[in-house]
Amino acid sequence: xxxxxxxxxxxxxxxxxxxxxxxxxxxxxxxxxxxxxxxxxxxxxxxxxxxxxxxxxxxxxxxxxxxxxxxxxxxxxxxxxxx
Amino acid sequence: xxxxxxxxxxxxxxxxxxxxxxxxxxxxxxxxxxxxxxxxxxxxxxxxxxxxxxxxxxxxxxxxxxxxxxxxxxxxxxxxxxx
Amino acid sequence: xxxxxxxxxxxxxxxxxxxxxxxxxxxxxxxxxxxxxxxxxxxxxxxxxxxxxxxxxxxxxxxxxxxxxxxxxxxxxxxxxxxxxxxxxxxxxxxxxxxxxxxxxxxxxxxxxxxxxxxxxxxxxxxxxxxxxxxxxxxxxxxxxxxxxxxx
Amino acid sequence: xxxxxxxxxxxxxxxxxxxxxxxxxxxxxxxxxxxxxxxxxxxxxxxxxxxxxxxxxxxxxxxxxxxxxxxxxxxxxxxxxxxxxxxxxxxxxxxxxxxxxxxxxxxxxxxxxxxxxxxxxxxxxxxxxxxxxxxxxxxxxxxxxxxxxxxx
Numbered sequence: 001x002x003x004x005x006x007x008x009x010x011x012x013x014x015x016x017x018x019x020x021x022x023x024x025x026x027x028x029x030x031x032x033x034x035x036x037x038x039x040x041x042x043x044x045x046x047x048x049x050x051x052x053x054x055x056x057x058x059x060x061x062x063x064x065x066x067x068x069x070x071x072x073x074x075x076x077x078x079x080x081x082x083x
Numbered sequence: 084x085x086x087x088x089x090x091x092x093x094x095x096x097x098x099x100x101x102x103x104x105x106x107x108x109x110x111x112x113x114x115x116x117x118x119x120x121x122x123x124x125x126x127x128x129x130x131x132x133x134x135x136x137x138x139x140x141x142x143x144x145x146x147x148x149x150x151x152x153x154x155x156x157x158x159x160x161x162x163x164x165x166x
Numbered sequence: 167x168x169x170x171x172x173x174x175x176x177x178x179x180x181x182x183x184x185x186x187x188x189x190x191x192x193x194x195x196x197x198x199x200x201x202x203x204x205x206x207x208x209x210x211x212x213x214x215x216x217x218x219x220x221x222x223x224x225x226x227x228x229x230x231x232x233x234x235x236x237x238x239x240x241x242x243x244x245x246x247x248x249x250x251x252x253x254x255x256x257x258x259x260x261x262x263x264x265x266x267x268x269x270x271x272x273x274x275x276x277x278x279x280x281x282x283x284x285x286x287x288x289x290x291x292x293x294x295x296x297x298x299x300x301x302x303x304x305x306x307x308x309x310x311x312x313x314x315x316x317x318x
Numbered sequence: 319x320x321x322x323x324x325x326x327x328x329x330x331x332x333x334x335x336x337x338x339x340x341x342x343x344x345x346x347x348x349x350x351x352x353x354x355x356x357x358x359x360x361x362x363x364x365x366x367x368x369x370x371x372x373x374x375x376x377x378x379x380x381x382x383x384x385x386x387x388x389x390x391x392x393x394x395x396x397x398x399x400x401x402x403x404x405x406x407x408x409x410x411x412x413x414x415x416x417x418x419x420x421x422x423x424x425x426x427x428x429x430x431x432x433x434x435x436x437x438x439x440x441x442x443x444x445x446x447x448x449x450x451x452x453x454x455x456x457x458x459x460x461x462x463x464x465x466x467x468x469x470x
Contacts, residue, residue: 009224011307031191053311056294059227059313075224075294079310080297082221082228082253083202083265083286092376093448094459137465139446142379144466145337158376158446162462164436165373165380165447166354166417182334182351190413192358197415198434199334200350200426206344208425261342263349272362274352275440282350283431 002027002070007037009077010054016042024069031055032064034074053078085110085153089121092160095136099125107150114138117149117157136161172250173232175223175295178253180263182235190254196274198282200267205259216301221255221264224294228253231293239269242284243277246270253287253295265289292318296307324402325384326374327447332406332415341400341422348426350434352419358412368453371460372405373416374448380405382423383445387437391421394436395429404438405447415442444470 001024004044008016015038016038017028023041025034068074084107091099099121106124108117118133138145139158151157169314170189186197204219232251239246248270258264267285271278291312298307322341338349356371384403391398400422410416419437423430441447443464450459 003314007224008292009222010298011309015306025292027250054222054294056227059224059230061292061316061318063316066316075227077224077294078296078307079312080290080292081297081310082293083290090376092374092446093450094461097459120416131416138447139376139377139379142376142382144444144468146468149468158379160376160457161448162461162464163442163444163446164449164462165445166442167331178345182338186353186415187413188336190355191410193361194355194413195357195360197351197353197355198431199349199353200431201338201349201351202426203342203346203422205347207425208347208424209345260344261346263338270355272357272360274354274435279350279352279431279435286426308433 001025002068004071005073007073007075009075011049011078012045012076015044015046015049017044021068026066027070029058030064030073031057031062032068034068050076085151086153087154088156090156090158092158093159094132094161095159096126098129100127100130110153111150112146114140114145114149114151114157117151133159155162170238170248172252173229174237174252175225175228176252176254178254178255180252182266185250185252185266185268190249190266191247191273194270195272196278197268197270198278200282200286201263202265202286204258204260204262204264208257214301214303216260216299218257218259220257220298220300222237222296223253223255228293228295232289235288235293238288239281239285241300243281245272245276246281249271251289253293253297289308322400323388324404324470325381325388326404327377328404328406329408330406332404334417334418335417337402337404337420341402341420343399345424346399346422346429347424349422350430352434352438354417354418354419354438356410356412356414356416361375363391366453368451369410370411370452372409372410372450372452375405375407375447380445380447384441387440387445390440391433391437397424397428398430398433399424403441405445407447
């Protein structure tokens with residue numbers, strides 16, 4: 001199993017109810033598969049929102065199909081609105 | 084006669100040796116005619132420089148042909164170099 | 167030769183004087199600085215009032231993406247000397263400067279203005295910062311509309 | 319509604335924080351600020367070193383021409399809210415900010431950058447300020463090359 005650190009920001013943090021969590025996932029699963037597991041674990045997370053949010057793996061923007069490397073830090077968040 | 088206040092800046096101030104002077108001129112004379120009188124009064128003033136400098140009457144850019152109104156403040160200076 | 171760079175997420179007031187001094191070299195003759203402020207009153211699009219904005223950031227990624235914005239600026243305008251990119255977070259009230267992009271160069275005509283403009287545009291696309299708007303009508307997270315490509 | 323404006327020739331340090339605050343309204347969301355500094359080392363055109371610059375101004379006319387520059391800016395970019403134009407004079411050493419043009423607006427995409435750029439370009443054409451450059455090679459008055467038309 002592969003331990004990953006998951007972070008939520010903005011509306012997603014609000015929906016999940018936590019800023020971060022540690023989760024064990026099988027090696028080789030994708031960002032999209034992690035999203036599915038997170039929606040199961042955090043009932044407040046809306047699938048539509050998770051489906052369309054931005055995601056980063058080790059602080060680089062990633063695609064749903066990307067494989068999550070061991071020990072990764074994965075973050076989920078809406079399109080940015082800084083400035 | 085028409086009393087005017089004359090100001091010099093930058094290189095012209097240096098050449099004239101004064102920052103300002105009061106001069107009585109006949110009514111109806113032009114900026115160019117004032118320049119000629121000033122070159123007579125201040126030997127350090129170079130005619131070539133006075134001929135090509137900028138001039139203002141009452142703090143507005145003027146032309147050599149402009150008539151100087153009574154009591155005017157007339158300034159002579161090189162092209163500006165602020166910033 | 168290496169040029170001064172500042173990338174920061176901070177809860178402190180933006181000090182324009184100090185930031186400008188920090189990116190000024192002996193060869194610097196010009197700086198263009200952009201700052202954004204909290205608008206208390208917005209007229210365009212959906213007119214409304216704002217009591218305050220609450221900013222949050224994914225700090226290490228945000229600072230890394232600011233560095234990336236600076237690299238993009240240097241690739242486009244090689245004459246840029248210093249670059250400062252700072253986003254303030256926390257609860258910020260109207261008239262408060264929230265973000266600063268400053269670029270310096272020897273002269274004003276080799277891209278400082280364009281670089282600062284590019285910097286704020288890119289920050290609003292790829293730097294992970296969000297704001298919640300709180301006003302008389304309630305509160306609402308503001309969402310951008312840019313979707314960075316993987317690796318962008 | 320009248321918008322905040324600052325036009326000044328001063329011997330004091332330029333305080334960007336204070337100047338920005340003074341031209342920020344509740345409706346303001348963006349500011350573009352240009353500052354010029356004394357270059358200690360110049361590479362372009364005639365490479366040389368500068369020990370200091372000595373600035374002088376025809377103060378009342380300079381402040382009146384700054385106001386005219388602001389009017390020209392407002393005619394071109396009507397969305398501009400606040401405008402500050404400040405020229406520092408006296409003996410100024412390398413890295414010191416000498417001039418500031420700041421423009422504010424509700425949003426960043428209606429001309430703040432262009433207005434600030436226009437402001438510094440026009441200041442260097444019509445605002446009566448001069449500088450003498452002092453360096454290892456001696457001292458020399460710097461001359462501009464723009465000849466304003468009568469009434470300009």
